[in-house]
Amino acid sequence: MKKIFTFLLITFLLISCEKDCYNAPLPIVFEFVNSNNENLIANGTLTTYSILDENNVSVQLTKTSDNKVIVENVGAYNGTKNYKFYSNIKNLDLSIQSSEFKGACDGYQINKLTFTGIDIEVTDEKGYYKIVLE
Numbered sequence: 794m795k796k797i798f799t800f801l802l803i804t805f806l807l808i809s810c811e812k813d814c815y816n817a818p819l820p821i822v823f824e825f826v827n828s829n830n831e832n833l834i835a836n837g838t839l840t841t842y843s844i845l846d847e848n849n850v851s852v853q854l855t856k857t858s859d860n861k862v863i864v865e866n867v868g869a870y871n872g873t874k875n876y877k878f879y880s881n882i883k884n885l886d887l888s889i890q891s892s893e894f895k896g897a898c899d900g901y902q903i904n905k906l907t908f909t910g911i912d913i914e915v916t917d918e919k920g921y922y923k924i925v926l927e
Contacts, residue, residue, distance in 0.1 A: 817901070822920065840881050871892055873888050
């Protein structure tokens with residue numbers, strides 16, 4: 794009887810998980826550095842920064858303990874959205890292209906991040922983007 798109950802419980806959990814399963818897009822992480830590769834938040838140069846979406850709505854940013862910035866809750870849509878990054882050093886335009894994916898769980902993925910409007914150096918560091926601001 795215990796084996797049947799365990800089997801039914803596991804089956805129920807697996808079935809219910811599939812219906813309510815959702816994967817949010819991975820967060821975008823930035824590290825802002827100068828041409829000497831010094832972190833601008835750590836050295837006190839970058840003191841204010843914010844991001845607004847194309848509707849002038851503020852995007853939540855979280856500073857990490859290693860002085861990187863996580864851009865929260867972006868990419869959960871099909872298509873491309875434009876954003877503006879404002880700081881006391883330089884302002885940037887960026888766009889995020891996302892798409893929906895289907896699988897074991899529904900969700901969204903960020904396909905492409907593009908910086909436009911100015912000449913800046915951005916490198917993908919496998920897990921975060923390093924941006925040279927000067």
